[in-house]
Amino acid sequence: MSPDGAPPICLHNRLHFADGTTEWAGLLAEAAQHLGAPARYAGLRVIFVVASARAALAALVYGLAHDLDCGVVETARLSPEVGARFAGAGVVLIDAGCGAVLGQGGDLAPEHQPAHGGDHVPGRVTVLTSGTTGLLKLIPHSAATLNTFDRVKSLPANGWFLPYQIGSYAWYQMVALGLFMPGQDLVPGDFSDLAASFAAALRCGTVTAISSTPTFWRHALMSIDADLLASAPLRRLSLGGEIVDQAILDRLAALYPQAQIRHIYASSEAGAAIVVTDGRAGFAESLLHHADGRIGLKIEEGRLFIRSPYGNKAAAGDWIDSGDLVENRAGRIYFCGRAGNSMINVGGQKAFPADIEAHLLSHPDVIWAQVTARRAPLVGYLPVASVVLGRKLEADTAEAMLTAHCQTRLADYAVPRLWDFPDTVPIRASLKS
Amino acid sequence: MQRSDILKLMNTVLVKRGRAEITSPTQTTRDAGFRSLDFSETALRIETMIGAELAFDAASMRRIETVADVLDFFEAATGQL
Numbered sequence: 001m002s003p004d005g006a007p008p009i010c011l012h013n014r015l016h017f018a019d020g021t022t023e024w025a026g027l028l029a030e031a032a033q034h035l036g037a038p039a040r041y042a043g044l045r046v047i048f049v050v051a052s053a054r055a056a057l058a059a060l061v062y063g064l065a066h067d068l069d070c071g072v073v074e075t076a077r078l079s080p081e082v083g084a085r086f087a088g089a090g091v092v093l094i095d096a097g098c099g100a101v102l103g104q105g106g107d108l109a110p111e112h113q114p115a116h117g118g119d120h121v122p123g124r125v126t127v128l129t130s131g132t133t134g135l136l137k138l139i140p141h142s143a144a145t146l147n148t149f150d151r152v153k154s155l156p157a158n159g160w161f162l163p164y165q166i167g168s169y170a171w172y173q174m175v176a177l178g179l180f181m182p183g184q185d186l187v188p189g190d191f192s193d194l195a196a197s198f199a200a201a202l203r204c205g206t207v208t209a210i211s212s213t214p215t216f217w218r219h220a221l222m223s224i225d226a227d228l229l230a231s232a233p234l235r236r237l238s239l240g241g242e243i244v245d246q247a248i249l250d251r252l253a254a255l256y257p258q259a260q261i262r263h264i265y266a267s268s269e270a271g272a273a274i275v276v277t278d279g280r281a282g283f284a285e286s287l288l289h290h291a292d293g294r295i296g297l298k299i300e301e302g303r304l305f306i307r308s309p310y311g312n313k314a315a316a317g318d319w320i321d322s323g324d325l326v327e328n329r330a331g332r333i334y335f336c337g338r339a340g341n342s343m344i345n346v347g348g349q350k351a352f353p354a355d356i357e358a359h360l361l362s363h364p365d366v367i368w369a370q371v372t373a374r375r376a377p378l379v380g381y382l383p384v385a386s387v388v389l390g391r392k393l394e395a396d397t398a399e400a401m402l403t404a405h406c407q408t409r410l411a412d413y414a415v416p417r418l419w420d421f422p423d424t425v426p427i428r429a430s431l432k433s
Numbered sequence: 434m435q436r437s438d439i440l441k442l443m444n445t446v447l448v449k450r451g452r453a454e455i456t457s458p459t460q461t462t463r464d465a466g467f468r469s470l471d472f473s474e475t476a477l478r479i480e481t482m483i484g485a486e487l488a489f490d491a492a493s494m495r496r497i498e499t500v501a502d503v504l505d506f507f508e509a510a511t512g513q514l
């Protein structure tokens with residue numbers, strides 16, 4: 001079924017939706033009914049506009065099976081600005097429910113004919129990311145670059161909960177796992193209410209593995225019944241997408257002592273690069289020196305550079321600046337945040353929000369924490385903290401408690417000076433906070 | 434802003450840091466343990482309370498040596514708004 005050069009699709013891997021289970025073969029047939037003959041899309045760079053996870057997965061397997069130049073986007077993400085971005089890239093928007101060409105604003109415009117501007121690359125998969133500016137970016141990938149499991153000979157059978165936003169790089173990575181690795185089923189979550197859909201999936205007993213972010217887990221720990229979480233037969237947990245702190249690793253290890261827990265550092269441009277399985281935050285310095293020949297790591301001026309065959313700049317020798325700041329502490333490399341916004345200059349002293357947040361998160365009452373800089377007279381900037389607590393406390397009491405906690409380890413200039421305590425974990429579309 | 438309210442804020446900042454409250458406006462900021470970070474935090478808290486940014490004159494800030502100087506400064510800074 002798969003075109004030459006692309007990994008074969010595991011058509012009998014299953015997908016567990018809330019209303020029933022199907023296989024990729026079934027989704028492919030569904031998509032064919034809606035989208036018609038693949039020849040309709042020949043020569044076009046298409047993005048299938050979808051209204052559900054099921055529609056997205058069906059459209060994607062259809063596109064991959066027929067070597068189309070394609071991607072997916074949710075109807076809710078379309079806007080005149082996004083439409084203009086697509087139009088500028090020569091993308092044709094297709095309604096995944098009926099195969100109709102859509103106007104660039106996402107409305108049904110029957111008079112529009114398929115455009116023939118822009119390039120066309122058979123087998124290209126367009127991944128959508130928000131980039132550092134928040135504007136939509138179109139990152140070209142392929143089944144081969146998305147399949148970061150190609151070096152894995154086999155995996156034990158698992159049902160993976162899929163929490164990511166449709167069309168994002170992390171979503172594609174997990175979908176690729178379900179498409180190309182035998183025995184890997186997917187359990188798509190409802191991004192509009194992740195906690196509820198995760199809880200429902202846990203009750204069904206179909207979830208045995210999950211790849212997600214620390215923020216997702218803090219949200220889940222706060223929102224889902226503790227007994228339900230603890231009883232879930234999770235065998236495999238992967239974390240990534242943002243800095244994975246020691247506190248969340250320790251909490252998950254305590255909750256799921258039987259599970260293999262790993263955290264993965266990856267970026268949409270460089271591809272999966274570092275997998276850590278020792279239960280500790282950061283990664284061993286030795287990884288900088290024992291590159292496996294395919295993936296290279298180096299640190300220059302405190303920034304991490306990566307060379308990976310899974311990146312969209314896969315030419316040999318292309319080092320990609322990850323934009324992530326790192327620090328070597330006693331042979332362990334820790335992530336300190338993103339370049340440009342990860343250090344607070346407090347009267348000439350450097351305070352790192354990532355360090356402060358990690359220490360706050362080590363407090364048993366802290367579910368989520370974010371430290372930012374606030375302009376202040378005399379010293380330039382002061383760190384201020386926003387913290388979600390696991391139990392109800394008066395603001396003054398919480399502030400005193402956490403200030404004392406910070407003072408046990410942090411320098412005086414790094415202790416947050418202003419605090420607020422929101423009720424819930426703010427969670428963005430990327431599942432990051 | 435009243436001097437008593439400013440003093441109350443300064444003491445809040447000190448006590449949160451585990452330090453003793455100010456005993457007299459004639460205390461030097463050094464003896465009171467009121468440091469530059471505390472000054473900045475006090476300024477931020479005042480700004481939060483009054484909903485406006487304070488203007489800081491670098492020259493006047495260099496003359497701050499005692500608690501009374503700090504009170505004078507903030508009283509003047511908030512009075513100008």
